[in-house]
Amino acid sequence: MQKTIAFLFGIILFSASCQSEKKEKEKIATSAKNQEISxxxxxxxxxNGKGKCYTCHKTDKKSIGPSIHEIIKVYTEQNGDLIAFLKQEAEPIVDPGTYAVMKTNFAIIKKFTPEELKAVETYMINVNKNKTQ
Structure with missing residues (x-):
């Protein structure tokens, strides 16, 4: 009888452990999704705010600078590093002719944290993904 009770108790503990692990995995997945949204x-x-990128870059058409769609298209095709460009660690690859105008904005961009630079890239990539919506 004691062996049966111990066996059942072990099954209950194992089951609870599996449920706890499943909930933890769900929590991690939800957290990752929330971080992407953030x-x-x-x-x-x-x-659209402190970076003032919107003044030169429109979603789907060239303005003073290339559109978001063109930027992401070129950086994707050429396996470029947009963040390195924004940090002035890489040459322009989309529209080098407008680079002189862009240079004036690097004073603003230099103050961005690595998280902010990554967030701008995330925003631009997602705007490009949703261009048909």
Whole structure:
């Protein structure tokens, strides 16, 4: 009888452990999704706010600078590093002719944290993904 009770108790503990592990995995997945949403929102706020990127870069058409769609297209095709460019660690690859105008904005961009730079990139990538919506 004691062996049966111990066996049942072991099954109950094992089952509870599995449920706890499943809940933890769900929590991690939800947290990752929320972080991506937060990065998008932060990037959007920077792009349209303190970064003033919107003044030269429109979603789907060239303005003073290339569109978001063109930027992401070229950086994807050429396996470029947008963040390195924004940190002035890489040459322009999209529209080098407008680089002189862009240089004036690097004073603003230099103050961005690595998280903010990544958020702007996340925002731009997601705007590009949703271009048909």
């Amino acid at each position: 990065a998008y929102d932060l990037g959007k706020n920077i792009f």
